[in-house]
Every structure is written in structure tokens, then in C-alpha cells.
Amino acid sequence: VADEKLAEAQARIDSQAKPQGSLGRLEEFARRYVAITGRDNIRRKVVFTFAGDHGVVAEGVSAFPAEVTPQMVLNFIDGGAAINALARHAGAEVIVVDMGVNYDFPPLDGLLQKKVARGTANLAEGPAMSREQAVASLVTGIELAFSCAEDGIDLVGTGDMGIGNTTPSSAILAAFSGLPVEDLTHRGTGIDDAGLARKLSAIRRGLEINRPDSGDPVDVLAKVGGFEIGGIAGLVLGCAAAGLPVVVDGFISTAGALIASELHPSVRDYIFAAHQSVEIGHRHMLQRIGQQPILDLDLRLGEGTGGALAMSLIEGALRAYREIRTFDDAGVSAGGDR
Amino acid sequence: VADEKLAEAQARIDSQAKPQGSLGRLEEFARRYVAITGRDNIRRKVVFTFAGDHGVVAEGVSAFPAEVTPQMVLNFIDGGAAINALARHAGAEVIVVDMGVNYDFPPLDGLLQKKVARGTANLAEGPAMSREQAVASLVTGIELAFSCAEDGIDLVGTGDMGIGNTTPSSAILAAFSGLPVEDLTHRGTGIDDAGLARKLSAIRRGLEINRPDSGDPVDVLAKVGGFEIGGIAGLVLGCAAAGLPVVVDGFISTAGALIASELHPSVRDYIFAAHQSVEIGHRHMLQRIGQQPILDLDLRLGEGTGGALAMSLIEGALRAYREIRTFDDAGVSAGGDR
Numbered sequence: 001v002a003d004e005k006l007a008e009a010q011a012r013i014d015s016q017a018k019p020q021g022s023l024g025r026l027e028e029f030a031r032r033y034v035a036i037t038g039r040d041n042i043r044r045k046v047v048f049t050f051a052g053d054h055g056v057v058a059e060g061v062s063a064f065p066a067e068v069t070p071q072m073v074l075n076f077i078d079g080g081a082a083i084n085a086l087a088r089h090a091g092a093e094v095i096v097v098d099m100g101v102n103y104d105f106p107p108l109d110g111l112l113q114k115k116v117a118r119g120t121a122n123l124a125e126g127p128a129m130s131r132e133q134a135v136a137s138l139v140t141g142i143e144l145a146f147s148c149a150e151d152g153i154d155l156v157g158t159g160d161m162g163i164g165n166t167t168p169s170s171a172i173l174a175a176f177s178g179l180p181v182e183d184l185t186h187r188g189t190g191i192d193d194a195g196l197a198r199k200l201s202a203i204r205r206g207l208e209i210n211r212p213d214s215g216d217p218v219d220v221l222a223k224v225g226g227f228e229i230g231g232i233a234g235l236v237l238g239c240a241a242a243g244l245p246v247v248v249d250g251f252i253s254t255a256g257a258l259i260a261s262e263l264h265p266s267v268r269d270y271i272f273a274a275h276q277s278v279e280i281g282h283r284h285m286l287q288r289i290g291q292q293p294i295l296d297l298d299l300r301l302g303e304g305t306g307g308a309l310a311m312s313l314i315e316g317a318l319r320a321y322r323e324i325r326t327f328d329d330a331g332v333s334a335g336g337d338r
Numbered sequence: 339v340a341d342e343k344l345a346e347a348q349a350r351i352d353s354q355a356k357p358q359g360s361l362g363r364l365e366e367f368a369r370r371y372v373a374i375t376g377r378d379n380i381r382r383k384v385v386f387t388f389a390g391d392h393g394v395v396a397e398g399v400s401a402f403p404a405e406v407t408p409q410m411v412l413n414f415i416d417g418g419a420a421i422n423a424l425a426r427h428a429g430a431e432v433i434v435v436d437m438g439v440n441y442d443f444p445p446l447d448g449l450l451q452k453k454v455a456r457g458t459a460n461l462a463e464g465p466a467m468s469r470e471q472a473v474a475s476l477v478t479g480i481e482l483a484f485s486c487a488e489d490g491i492d493l494v495g496t497g498d499m500g501i502g503n504t505t506p507s508s509a510i511l512a513a514f515s516g517l518p519v520e521d522l523t524h525r526g527t528g529i530d531d532a533g534l535a536r537k538l539s540a541i542r543r544g545l546e547i548n549r550p551d552s553g554d555p556v557d558v559l560a561k562v563g564g565f566e567i568g569g570i571a572g573l574v575l576g577c578a579a580a581g582l583p584v585v586v587d588g589f590i591s592t593a594g595a596l597i598a599s600e601l602h603p604s605v606r607d608y609i610f611a612a613h614q615s616v617e618i619g620h621r622h623m624l625q626r627i628g629q630q631p632i633l634d635l636d637l638r639l640g641e642g643t644g645g646a647l648a649m650s651l652i653e654g655a656l657r658a659y660r661e662i663r664t665f666d667d668a669g670v671s672a673g674g675d676r
Contacts (some may be wrong), residue, residue, distance in 0.1 A: 010658025017413060018420055019401070019527035024616065065356070071670040075355060080663035082356055088480035089654040190674060191356035278362065296634060298362025309654055316427040316647055325418035332409040335402035335527060
């Protein structure tokens with residue numbers, strides 16, 4: 001994103017009848033959106049909720065059974081989940097992408113069938129997927145981003161569904177950061193102490209057995225990732241390439257964004273970090289991608305819920321950008337230090 | 339607000355198909371709104387932007403000249419200010435209340451004429467207003483709250499406009515808290531070091547000359563307050579009395595809410611703190627009223643801007659409350675620690 005475009009947008013903001021900088025981060029949201037897209041409004045907003053299953057649930061790492069992944073996909077399609085409610089509130093569409101659910105869905109409106117496989121293998125015992133499968137999941141996300149650009153979608157949100165998917169997310173972060181697994185691994189949907197111990201053990205074994213190469217993000221995705229995480233990583237890559245701002249939801253989405261960012265650091269300019277998750281590793285991910293979260297509401301649901309809320313704030317920032325009059329137009333005396 | 343009503347609302351949330359507590363503070367917003375109002379939706383939302391002038395600007399405490407107060411009131415009426423843009427985004431109406439602007443406005447749609455006087459006296463030299471004037475400003479706010487309850491307004495926001503009004507706000511906080519003035523006083527709209535020194539001196543002199551009685555919040559309002567701050571304090575009192583949730587904007591609004599809270603601590607249950615202001619004293623105010631800010635976006639504009647953004651998040655929380663299906667309805671298997 002060109003510095004002069006950012007400066008141009010900020011110059012407009014600074015002409016508006018209000019103390020300089022007084023809208024704080026709203027100014028940042030508007031400045032970045034305008035510099036990225038060349039627009040000052042949003043035509044269509046879409047949240048992609050990528051779904052996939054995880055072989056590592058066999059290790060007892062989740063409080064929910066794996067059958068919940070397809071059940072929730074059907075709930076998304078029926079419009080009854082949290083992401084549906086919050087996307088309606090934000091005026092965003094929800095598109096569900098089956099990246100690798102362990103269930104065969106019939107053709108359904110609102111469901112994109114992009115299944116790479118029926119769930120990953122157990123990362124605690126070997127690679128979660130092959131390198132070819134990792135690349136396929138990335139390509140799916142990239143293609144979706146480019147189709148958004150063609151369809152007049154100006155703001156893209158990421159979301160996830162996949163029982164067990166905080167486990168690969170923590171593993172990905174551990175692979176890149178080298179930080180102790182226990183500092184990056186939390187309770188997900190709400191496991192107890194014994195579950196957390198199993199989760200830590202599964203991640204440690206996964207890293208030891210698979211030895212993901214932190215200099216090769218595709219290898220990290222293949223060894224300890226997930227299909228929905230690959231889809232998210234591809235979407236972030238594709239949005240940056242297509243010149244679309246992308247609102248990255250919480251812990252799992254940021255794991256995907258981290259893979260994209262390690263592949264191409266310039267994608268960071270296109271990322272809006274929706275919120276600070278309760279998951280303890282999330283802070284480290286956000287530091288690595290150099291983005292401050294927009295919201296901090298103790299969310300830990302995923303699906304894209306934090307992203308939908310953040311989209312609405314970005315849209316509010318653009319409304320302020322478009323509609324606040326300048327000092328001249330409003331007939332307001334400008335200030336100055338005195 | 340009755341504990342059983344809060345528990346009843348939370349029980350509904352806990353039946354929804356998502357991990358318990360995973361919507362974090364959105365659950366708190368919905369639970370409190372439902373318990374306060376008995377409703378699960380919002381019919382009308384209104385932001386009251388209270389305006390007043392301040393004799394203390396003679397001390398050189400603001401980066402803007404006092405004439406900006408009436409200029410901005412006219413800008414609000416014309417719909418060209420930040421609060422107008424952000425209220426439109428939130429679907430809220432803006433009502434501007436002239437509590438004490440040093441200017442005679444003609445009758446104008448959207449402007450309520452409730453002028454107590456044409457600006458306060460200089461608090462650095464004596465009381466800002468008489469006790470009668472302080473009571474009159476409180477009564478105006480209380481009456482507005484009751485008229486909201488009659489008019490089907492379910493969510494009320496506070497806002498302020500008044501050149502110089504961070505000075506009385508810091509003074510009010512100093513009077514109640516006894517904390518050092520320099521820890522509570524910041525740069526407002528952006529004064530330089532010399533301006534900050536004048537502001538600190540004005541507040542110190544005001545506290546010394548007036549000796550506001552921290553056990554008598556009306557005395558604090560009269561001695562070192564402002565007419566718009568009194569209107570906000572009254573609105574918060576009235577909302578609590580009328581059973582309406584009130585979204586309190588930033589530093590100046592929270593000074594008003596603090597006066598209300600010191601008069602009647604039970605008003606705190608009805609307050610939603612919109613955001614964490616950049617003003618350094620704000621944190622102390624929020625601690626005293628026992629509310630966590632909803633947003634933290636480095637805002638320091640006032641007008642009700644943070645409140646409008648927070649209203650939209652509360653509405654999103656209610657949408658989630660109404661529309662997320664239960665585990666049973668959605669056909670999703672419930673989790674459990676395992």
C-alpha cells in the first residue's frame with residue numbers, strides 16, 4: 001500500500017471539523033481502507049467461514065465431538081449460528097466453504113464444496129496433510145479472493161469451523177515462533193485440565209515427529225495445519241494480491257494469516273485484525289503480523305464472529321470519512337496550540 | 339437490576355449452540371440490556387449531545403476558541419459532524435440540547451433549548467454556577483430521560499460539546515477522588531505544554547478557591563462543573579430511574595455519569611461505558627463507576643461518537659441473543675469436558 005495514498009486519505013481526514021487525530025483508530029481504518037481500495041465506501045461485504053475436520057481430535061483435545069463440525073456447517077447454511085446473526089447485523093453475506101469436513105454434504109445454497117479430503121490426519125502421529133493438499137487448500141482461498149474482486153466485494157472477512165482446530169493453530173504458532181508450547185496453548189472451546197494436558201502433549205509430539213520447517217510456511221501448514229486454516233491463509237494471500245482489505249477473525253483465522261504473512265510479509269498491509277481472542281497464543285500471532293486488534297471483547301467463538309463486528313466499525317469509519325464536513329464547509333473555526 | 343433477571347437472560351444464552359461464554363462481553367451486553375428493559379430488541383436509539391460554554395476558557399485552557407461551541411451546535415443541526423455520521427451508521431437519532439451555550443440560537447429542528455445561562459463563570463475564580471443552576475441542569479437531563487421512556491426509546495446515548503470542558507471534567511474527578519490534578523489532566527483537543535500548565539493551574543486554583551464538598555455531588559457540579567455535564571448527570575440519573583440503559587460516551591460524559599453515580603450508586607447498573615478515552619483521567623472515572631469500557635480506539639472527540647459505535651455493538655449482541663439457535667433447535671451435539 002503506497003505511502004502517498006495513505007497520506008492523501010489522512011489529509012482529507014485532517015481537513016474535517018474536529019481536533020486532529022481525535023477519531024483515533026477510526027482514522028487508521030478509513031485511511032488504510034481508502035489507500036488499499038481507492039474507494040471510500042463498501043459495496044458488498046462477505047465473510048468466508050472455512051470448515052474442516054482434524055484427525056488430532058482422536059487425542060481428546062476438544063470439549064466437543066467431531067460430529068459438531070458438519071452439524072454447525074448445516075446450522076450456518078440454515079442461518080441459525082452466531083456468525084449468521086452477527087453478519088446480518090453488519091450487513092455482510094456468509095459463504096461457507098467445505099475445505100475438509102468429514103461428511104458428504106448434498107449440494108446446498110451458500111455452501112461451496114472445496115473439500116480437499118475428509119479431515120486431516122492426526123498431526124500427533126504424522127503430517128496432517130500432504131504438501132499437495134496444503135497447496136490445494138491455499139489455492140482455493142486465493143481463487144475465492146480473486147472471485148470477490150470480480151464480484152464487487154470490497155471487504156472480506158475470514159472465519160473458521162472445525163472441532164479441534166485450536167490445536168493446529170497453536171502448533172503453527174509454535175513452529176514459527178519457537179516459543180514454549182505451554183505459552184501458546186489454551187482451552188479452546190473449554191477443555192478441563194486433563195484435556196489441556198492431552199492437547200499440549202499432542203502438539204509437542206506433532207512438532208517432534210513432523211519437524212515442520214519454519215522457513216517453509218507450506219511445510220508448516222502441511223505438517224501441523226488444517227484444511228480450513230490453509231483456505232484462510234490462501235484467502236489472505238489472494239486478498240493482498242487482488243487489492244482487497246481482509247478482516248481476520250480470531251485465533252484460528254490469525255493462524256492462517258500468519259502462514260500468509262510468513263510467505264509474503266507484504267500481506268500484512270491488507271490485514272485488519274478483528275479482535276483480541278481469549279486464546280493465550282493470539283497476542284503472539286498478532287505481534288508477528290504487526291497488527292493491533294480492533295476489538296477486545298473476550299470472544300473465543302470463531303466462525304468469523306469478531307470479524308463481522310469489526311467490519312461494522314470499519315464501515316462506520318468510512319461513514320465518518322465521507323460525511324464529516326471540513327472546517328471550511330461547516331463554518332467552524334480551526335484550532336491551534338495557544 | 340434484579341439478579342434473577344440477569345440469570346434468566348444468561349440461561350437463554352447458555353442454551354444457544356456455541357461453547358459456553360464464548361461470545362464474551364457480547365453476552366454481558368445482552369444480559370444487562372434484557373434484564374434492564376425486559377426487551378430483547380431496540381425500537382429507537384437516541385444520542386443526546388449536550389452543549390455548554392465555560393468561563394474557564396479565559397484561562398487559555400483550550401486549543402480552540404469558545405466560538406466553536408455554537409458553530410459546532412449548528413454543524414450538529416445540519417448533520418455535518420462526526421456524531422451525525424456515526425449516529426447514522428448506528429441507526430440512532432441525534433438530539434442537541436443547548437444547556438448553556440454563550441449564543442442565542444433561533445428555533446431550530448433538532449435543537450432543544452434548555453439554556454440555564456450563557457456559559458458558566460470561570461471556575462478558577464469562583465463557583466462555575468449557583469446551586470440552583472446545578473439543580474436546573476440535572477432536572478433537564480432527568481426530564482429528557484423520562485420523555486425517552488414515554489417515546490419508545492430503548493437505548494439512550496450521552497454526548498457533549500463545549501470548548502474547554504475537559505477542564506471541569508478533570509476538576510470534578512479531582513474533587514471526588516482526591517488524586518493529584520496532574521494525574522487526571524490531559525491535553526483535551528490538543529493543547530501544548532504551556533496550555534497544559536495553564537489548565538493545571540486553573541484546576542488547582544478552582545479546587546482551592548471553591549473547596550467543592552466531595553460528599554455533596556451537587557456542590558461539586560456547581561463549583562467546578564458545567565451545564566452540559568449537569569445535563570448528562572441528570573440524563574444518567576433519569577435513565578436509571580426510568581429503567582433505560584444509557585451508553586456513556588468518553589471523558590466529559592463520564593464526568594457527568596460520575597456525578598450521578600456519587601449521588602446514587604445504583605445508577606451504575608444502567609451504565610454502558612462506551613469506550614476508553616485517550617484522556618488520562620478517564621480510567622480513574624471508569625474505576626469509580628465500576629464499568630469496563632466497550633471499545634478502546636484512541637478516541638478523544640466527544641459529541642457522543644464513542645457512544646454511537648458502542649450502541650451498534652449492543653444491538654449486535656441483542657441480535658445474537660435473539661437469533662442464535664439452541665443446541666436442540668440446531669441439531670448440534672452439546673459439548674462437555676472430557
